[in-house]
Amino acid sequence: MRKQILNKLSFTLALVGLSLSIMAQSTIIKQDLSIYPKPEKGYKQLVIEVPHSKNDINKRIEFTVGKWMEVDGCNSHGLQGTLEKKDLQGWGYNYYIFKTKGDVFSTQMACPGTPNRHMFVSGQREFVNYNGQLPIVIYVPEGYDVQFRIYKAEEDIYQASEVRQKK
Known part of the structure; x- marks a missing residue:
């Protein structure tokens, strides 16, 4: 035993x-991130690095900034804020800065007896091209995080159908 x-x-x-x-x-x-600006006071620098592949052109990255919060059990919640795309002067690369006051919006359904849940409350989603050779650099306020997904196109290519108009 x-x-x-x-x-x-x-x-x-x-x-x-x-x-x-x-x-x-x-x-x-x-990647060497020394070319990117240092985070402003109250912010942190986050990076998304994805592996390079021969099919980078068939992939996209979706990322969102958010925060883990305790929320009610039935409403949809979202984080108010803006994601600003900036140009890294002299390099031709982009980076992002997320600004928020921390305000959260939600649907207003009554959910009596539904237990609260711990979830990632996020702002607007951003889609960017997949590039395994460049990082995606995002500056977010302290206490916030970034989550991302990789989308891959199917190998099959389809043809649209023509709609014939009556004369």
């Missing part, structure tokens, strides 16, 4: 170690 508990504990610790190792690897920055 004691040996089983020790084996389970060893296995759990190994999984935790592996998870921490994977998380640490996801924060490795492969």
Whole structure:
């Protein structure tokens, strides 16, 4: 019995170690970010780096800035703010600055008896071209984070149908 508990504990610790190792690897920055401006006071610099592939042209990145919050259990919530696209002078690259006062909007449905939930409340989504050779640099206020998705086009290409008009 004691040996089983020790084996389970060893296995759990190994999984935790592996998870921490994977998380640490996801924060490795492969691009030189020294050409980008330093974050202003109260802001932090976040970077999205995606692996280069021969199919970069068939992919897009969707990212959004937000904050983890405790909200009611039935309404949709969103973060008010603006995402400004800036040009990195002399380099031809872009970066983004998200500004917000922290105001949150939501639908106004009554949800009696519905427990609260912990969710990522985000602002407007931004779609950018996938480029595995350049980072996406975003400046956000302290306490906010960025989440992103990679969209990939299907290999199939379809043809639109012509609508014949009656004469």
